[in-house]
Amino acid sequence: MNITQNSIDNLNAVLTVTIEKDDYKEKVEKALNNYRKNAAIKGFRKGQVPMSFVKKQFEKSIIFDEVNQLLQTGINEYIQKEKISILGNPLPKFNENMDWDADQLEFEFELGLAPDFKVDLSKVKADTYKVNVTDEEVQKYVDNFAKRFGSMKTLEKVEEGANVKVTMKELDADKKEIEGTEKDLFLFVDELSKPKKFIGKKVGDVVVVKAKEINEDAVTLEQILSWDAGKVAGFEGQLQFEIKEITAMEASPVDQSLFDKVYGEGSVADEAEFRNKIKTEAEKMYDRETDKQMMNEVVEALIKDTKFDLPTDFLNRWLHQTNDKVESLEQAAEEVKKMEDSLRYQLIEAKVAETYDLKVEFADVEEATRNIIKEQLAMYGQANIPEEDLERIVQGSLQNQQEFQRLADQVFATKMMETFKSNVKLNEKSVTFDEFVKLMEEKQKAHSHDHDHNH
Template structure:
């Protein structure tokens, strides 16, 4: 066997493999013997059919299979031993011909190579928008605490300043429940509602149909109650059906030590000033995720705009065409390439950054991440002391789910990238209100639509 490489340029190479009968014939004979042992052929006992008949029926297919195994193993080992970083998969050239009677057979494979990248994150200057809680947000939160912890009195109908429990279902245009749509139960404060008049006077059993964007004064309530992302909360406008289940009035609880202790534990907060400071920190920590997400997105765009490199374009188009389930024209392959090239570029950039910083996600990392996620989920329902043995069972089941492992691995990589970006990119911190932050996002979104 002989393997050679003909490097066309830095991004394309051809690997030529020449094999002889002795490279695959022994495996052909072994496979045919195995076939014979298992073969049930009329007129012969199991495993006793003459080898001449076995060869006549199976030798061609077995030879083809064994030659392919030799080629695949040889090519894989060559790529590994020569540390070739390839894109896609090797493509056999059309002049490859299989002739089992030949003394030598030569096969050629085209390889697309990944470019060498050099990335200096310290050159990036990216704004970081620190979202500051406003006095109104803090005061509204205090008022909500007082209302939620106040004395509850049942009411016959929804009244000003009152609250009600409602089942919320996402429905389609015909009024049918949307499968996997919003399906939850919420305690609504009337003062939080954008369209109070649609609810005031309603009684238990009444149904209100409303669009999501018309539900709350603050659209971020959609994010909180429905588990939406910040961006999705601003665009989510499904039809919702709200079934009133219970109506009540709450008198406001006094702002005193009893309230502080109920919310944060005994003596953790001792004054109104400490309460508001605590609420301010909580709100800003909640918003930090939005700030981090924008910082990540802006950093990625900087990388894509700044880190320029060539790709083996023609090879990749051929690769896309070869993997298509249906026959694909050159024009369609070129279109698919243009759709995917941005994601491929970032994949290469991301991989280089992780490699430069010696970051990899190991199985134990995924287990620990899953365990922490499970603890948080249980805590949401009031279970804070789950025994380790029981928790380990839940984690073990989750780790059997390939989709969970894939998503968890992606989330861990994003966490590591954020740490790297935070440490190495020049952050230009700007303090803004949530309203200003939303305005920035909206403007950028409109600019992107205009560019498209």
């Protein structure tokens, strides 16, 4: 077998593959003998079919299969050996007058070549944001933690924020009790439409109200009373509540026991450290958002400013021939246009990886897996798992091919981000989280506006 490459231009080439009869003769003969031995053909005893008959029936299709196999492996090996970067797959040029009996078979394949270009990240400019967590925000977190880890206390009287345990009875239009309607419920005072009817009442007091006074919103009322929509809509009577118990959630004091509950025993020494840790954790959470935004900006700038041509005609033909859903060249051209940005970015990403020597080694994926699993275990309160147990879980995760690929992609994305951070000219702006959200919404609007213009 012989393969030669002819360049048409920078983006297109043709491979000519010549296959000699000797390249496949032996394999074809072997396959024919197998057929002869095993073929069950009417009128012949097994293994007694004349070779001429077998040849006539099967030789052509066997040659076709063997040649195809040779072409596939030969072309793949050639492309790898010659380090040719191609887009799509080699496209066979059809030859209707192929003489399959000839001593020499010749095939041509079109190639769409990846463009040659350079990427210099130091020429790219992008905005990046640092979200500052204000003292007010830290206070909100502190209040939430105090509430979450608070305790129940019993109250003398109903006040705002109280939970009231009641026994409810339904009354008809004459304020008479409807038999069999008694049930116990909890009412949260702040949800009531008319909280004043309850505020100041004590255990043993009775309150009579219309259903609407519990809550004017029908859906909320259904939930509070555990009624269905039909009952809520049709209920004409009143509701009588006897107060059984009054409680409220009392916020935990901001002290060592709260710090221990939130961050684990002994990891925070005093309130200043507690507030600082809240601030750091919140900023870390926001960093993920700002990193995402920075990535998007850099990617957009790279797609816009990195100029290169694509073998578009080839890609249109390739998509048309290889995708059953694409019925015409026009449709293929539209699809390629839709894919163009992501195709350009794939090429740019590969070029960045090559230029800045970004490789994902097995050890990187192993390390990332270990960190993720440690984090997950810490969330379930198992921070001090023995080393060998941790290793067992890590190696188990890495055995799963899909999971491994997902983690490798994640490691690559992180390395790409670090490369952007160290090489792109980033203009960092300090903002509050609300300002950041507003900025992102404006960018989103501008973006969709641009898209509308471009269509």
